[in-house]
Amino acid sequence: MKILITGGAGFIGSAVVRLAVARGHEVVNVDALTYAACLDNVAEAAQSPNYAFAQVDIRDRAALDKVFDEHQPDKVMHLAAESHVDRSIDGPGDFIETNITGTFNMLEAARKYWEGKGRPEDFRFHHISTDEVFGTLGETGQFTEDTPYAPNSPYSASKAASDHLVRAWHETYGLPIVMTNCSNNYGPYHFPEKLIPVVILKALAGAPIPVYGQGLNVRDWLYVEDHADALLLVLEKGKLGRSYNIGGENEKTNIDIVKTICAILDEKRPGNDKYEEQITYVTDRPGHDLRYAIDPSRIRDELGWRPSVTVEEGIEKTVQWYLDNEEWWRALQNRDGVGERLGTKA
Template sequence: MKILVTGGAGFIGSAVVRLAVSRGHEVVNLDALTYAACLENVAPVADSPLYAFEQADIRDPEALTAIFTRHKPDAVMHLAAESHVDRSIDGPGAFIETNVMGTYNMLQAARSFWEGEGRPESFRFHHISTDEVYGTLGPTGQFTEETPYAPNSPYSASKAGSDHLVRAWHETYGLPVVLTNCSNNYGPYHFPEKLIPVVILNALAGKPLPIYGDGSNVRDWLYV
């Protein structure tokens, strides 16, 4: 299978790339190489004949169309996104441009490819989202696939918007999609501004540990 992975030089995307190549899949890594991306994350597979890299921005629809035409993927795993809550508060515009408009561009490019001649019969568009779209659940709350969206930050609102676009492209155009909402991820190659690395590095350096709210917040953590 040939998989087009967006954001494949980022934390989660690079883990997907490394695993997919190790299991014998062809992978096309599409990444704009913004501040949180690093090609060293995929160094273990960079020389594999199964691996290809395309530096492109999902905000550039012409570049996306060219990549679909050139590589003809069997599946897309869309991970490229602005993902830091604090940054979204300081600059929400970048989150709308990348997470909403970028996903729209990806859906349009995927739809055009899927509707064209010679499309793979098993083509899928897998959109990776976040459980933050469900908002605050309270001390005993839980969410399911039917839980209403209630985003609380510009980041989670932008991801909720992108989720709705993915669903709409399936319902309107029949595009085969999969949408997943995972909890907080951690593990190797984690970008140092995220909570787990910050806590570890601050503790090692004898610096204060960041506390959000009154410290009673609870999050699920998913190993990448």
């Protein structure tokens, strides 16, 4: 099977690329190589004859048509997106252009290719999205695939729009699609502007560890390699036109995650003081959703998938990976916005 994967040099996309190549699939990695992308994320996969790379921006429709014509994929996994909520607050335009217009371009390029091939029944367009499109939960309840959309940030609104486009292209044009909405990912190769890598790197640098508000926001934490496994399963066995919520079944508050990381670092890289003493509470993010939680019963019952990594195991593995791969993250620290407080312009 030949899979065209957009955003394959990013965090989740690279995990999918690595796993797909390891399983013997052919992969065409389409990535614009913006600030959050890194080809080192797929260096091992790139050594395989089953791997190809095309530096293409999904906002460039003509370039997408050329990629489809040249590589003739069997299936598409669309992960390319602007994804950082804080950046979307400061500069929403990039999120509209990439996440909405870019997805439109991908759908049209895929539709043209699929129709030109005679509408093969085994073709699939798998759109990967986020649970943030559903908005926020109170202290109880979980998101299901039928939860009404209620996005609260420019990022989540742009992803919600892209989800609606994908569904419309299936209903209107018959494009064979599957969709997934995931909870918060973490793990190796996570770009150092998201919570877990920020905490690790601030702690190691002896700098204040910023926690928004009181750190009581709750997320369902999903280890990225578990997510990649679920995505490939949905691609191959998901029901046409169906959406699947993918969660880690690991709800934790942000402050619990931060303190867990500090405790692990106390053991693995002890300093003169406890890392927890570096925690600093800062002004909360505008429109910060209180709680996300996924009901994963559909993917469990229909496809037999469950996460294999607990949040305790996953965080320890993640901390160890950052300790072992200092060269990787140091090379990214000079990129635009890394290490700065973003999302304050609202």
